Amino acid sequence: MIRLGVNIDHVATLRQARRTVYPRLTDAAALCEQAGAHGITVHLREDRRHIQDADVYALRKTIATRMNLELANTPEIIAVALEVKPDEVCMVPERREELTTEGGLDVAAQRDALAPVVAQMRDAGISVSMFINPDLRQVEACAAIGAPYIELHTGTYADTADAEQARELERLIAAARRARELGLRVNAGHGLNLDNVKAVLAIPGLDTLNIGHSIICHAVFAGLGQAVRDMLDALQLKTENGKR
Numbered sequence: 001m002i003r004l005g006v007n008i009d010h011v012a013t014l015r016q017a018r019r020t021v022y023p024r025l026t027d028a029a030a031l032c033e034q035a036g037a038h039g040i041t042v043h044l045r046e047d048r049r050h051i052q053d054a055d056v057y058a059l060r061k062t063i064a065t066r067m068n069l070e071l072a073n074t075p076e077i078i079a080v081a082l083e084v085k086p087d088e089v090c091m092v093p094e095r096r097e098e099l100t101t102e103g104g105l106d107v108a109a110q111r112d113a114l115a116p117v118v119a120q121m122r123d124a125g126i127s128v129s130m131f132i133n134p135d136l137r138q139v140e141a142c143a144a145i146g147a148p149y150i151e152l153h154t155g156t157y158a159d160t161a162d163a164e165q166a167r168e169l170e171r172l173i174a175a176a177r178r179a180r181e182l183g184l185r186v187n188a189g190h191g192l193n194l195d196n197v198k199a200v201l202a203i204p205g206l207d208t209l210n211i212g213h214s215i216i217c218h219a220v221f222a223g224l225g226q227a228v229r230d231m232l233d234a235l236q237l238k239t240e241n242g243k244r
């Protein structure tokens with residue numbers, strides 16, 4: 001069975017826009033879980049642009065499913081992970097000026113730096129996944145450093161169309177096949193939405209799809225009408241069409 005991990009970073013983006021205490025991340029995580037999400041993902045970025053350290057500690061206490069913490073390989077963030085002990089971490093590359101995680105981790109080039117982190121997490125009882133582009137060399141490097149999971153970056157698939165998108169899906173399928181042959185478990189995510197997600201189910205042996213931005217965007221439209229009705233009720237106002 002494929003599982004859905006919901007990334008709630010952009011609930012924090014809304015909160016940080018005003019530095020308010022709402023929307024509360026723990027409430028958002030609980031709503032996702034009540035709706036059936038199999039896990040909750042957050043990315044504690046070095047620049048703390050959305051998720052804050054306090055969120056990670058609070059979520060650890062309330063998440064009833066699985067907590068997946070995305071992080072870059074920096075000593076400060078690794079120390080937080082080892083203290084919080086999420087169920088899983090996903091190692092990602094990070095550049096301060098990027099809008100979102102732009103490419104996969106170059107595990108092949110960073111084997112010596114990443115292998116000790118994999119061992120450290122394993123010893124702490126935390127599962128580790130490597131966020132990589134669908135590139136066989138990267139898959140093999142992940143197996144070589146003993147990572148139990150990879151997360152295939154679906155961003156290029158999501159950002160392309162037609163023949164180019166079909167070719168990228170083939171690359172994702174080939175990378176997943178190689179990973180399974182090497183005994184790795186396979187997650188995928190980035191840029192997935194209601195229009196492009198179904199085709200991704202062709203990737204063999206998928207464990208979890210991690211989806212964030214499109215779900216939070218969809219929630220605005222699924223919930224905006226109710227939010228206006230609630231405010232009208234609070235103000236005891238009649239609506240524009242005269243109804244209450």
Ligand code: PXP
Pocket residue numbers: 007009043070090092100101131151188189190191192210211212213214
């Ligand atoms: N997986 C990883 C490793 C990510 O960095 C992100 C974005 O934080 C996602 C999945 C989710 O991507 P999106 O927000 O585009 O659904």
